[in-house]
Structure formats: C-alpha cells, structure tokens
Amino acid sequence: MQQLLSVALRGLLPKGPRNSIFKLCSFFNEICQGVVDRNKVEILEEDVAETLCMLERYFPPSFFDIMVHLTIHIGREVRLCGPVQYRWMYPFERYMKVLKGYVMNRARPEGCIAERYIVEENAMFCSKYIKQVSEIGSKPARNEEYESDFLVAGRTISKGKSLxxxxxxxxxxxxxxxxxxxxxxxxxxxxxxxxxxxxxxxFEIS
Structure with a gap:
C-alpha cells in the first residue's frame, strides 16, 4: 500500500484526493521502517491529522469508519512500543486463511478446525520416524522450488477464477x-x- 498505491493512482485522480492519499501512503511508509526516530514520529502524528482532514474534503462520510480513525493513534503506539513490523498481524491473518480452509461443515466450524489440526499434527509426528519421507510440516515455501540465479515470478496463495x-x-x-x-x-x-x-x-439553419 505505502509504495505501490501511490504509483498506481498517479494520473488517475484529481490533484486534491491524489495528494491526500499520497500523504497517507507516506505516513505508513515511515512507520513501517526498521528504525524509527521518536522526534519524527511526533511530526508524523501531526501530519496524519492534517491528512485525515484533507480526506474529509474529498471522500464521503461512509468512508470514515473506525479503521480510518485508528491512524490517529498509530503514531502514539509507535512511540510506546517501537516499530510496527514486530507487532503486526499479517502472519496471524495468513494462518487464519489456512484454518478457514479446514472447515468442511459450516454448522460446526470449530470442530472441523480442531479435528483437522489434530490429524495434521499426528501425521507430522509420525512422518518424523518414517525414512525416505519428507516431513509434512517442513514443506518449502511457495517459490523456493524454483531456485535459480534469475528472478522468478511468484505464485498466488489461492487460484483465481476466470471470467x-x-x-x-x-x-x-x-x-x-x-x-x-x-x-x-x-x-x-x-x-x-x-x-x-x-x-x-x-438548429440555426432550421
């Protein structure tokens, strides 16, 4: 979001909303750095309040839910807890997608997740004692099987639907x-x- 969105919106929106979105992307880009300056964070807190005021000029009221308001508090959270990359929820959200794939009976989702997790854990435990079998829980990442000196195209997590x-x-x-x-x-x-x-x-002739 903080790097690609500003490039994608260049030339598509008028100057006002485009600049406000660019400032919001710049804010997220600054707080996602590995090293954050505390003095700079205080300046970012003031800037993000001004950015939200700019967004209010160009976007309807339905755009401003609680998630947009939370950007006001992110700067203070960075000052108290440090860089956000050590605390963000992306790994847990990705694993939630895995758990949701375990559900086969929507009437009993918790039971499906528990049973599937136990079965996989048992299979992974047994695979450690079987020779010439790769462990179930140690499969390579999505793009590691294409090791080469050249850049390779990544693969999506789930298959897309053609229309x-x-x-x-x-x-x-x-x-x-x-x-x-x-x-x-x-x-x-x-x-x-x-x-x-x-x-x-x-009309003039007629």
Missing part, C-alpha cells in the same frame, strides 16, 4: 476505460465541442 465477458460487456468496459482515462479526455472534450457546434448550426 469470460460477452461482446456487449467488453464494449461497455472498453467505453468505460476510454471515458475515464486522462489521456483520452482532451479528445472527448474536442468531440463534444464539435458536436455542440454542429448541433447549434443545424
């Missing part, structure tokens, strides 16, 4: 992209002026 659009939907999507692209905006404005001019001439 085939009809010709009508493709035309609608193509038209929507053209009408909302900054590069095409001058041509659209020119065509509107030309059609307005000829409509005016038509």
């Amino acid at each position: 085939v659009l009809s010709n009508e939907m493709l035309k609608v999507a193509h038209r929507d992209v053209l009408l909302n692209s900054v590069e095409v905006a001058p041509y659209v404005q020119y065509l509107c002026e030309v059609y307005t001019f000829w409509d005016f001439k038509f």
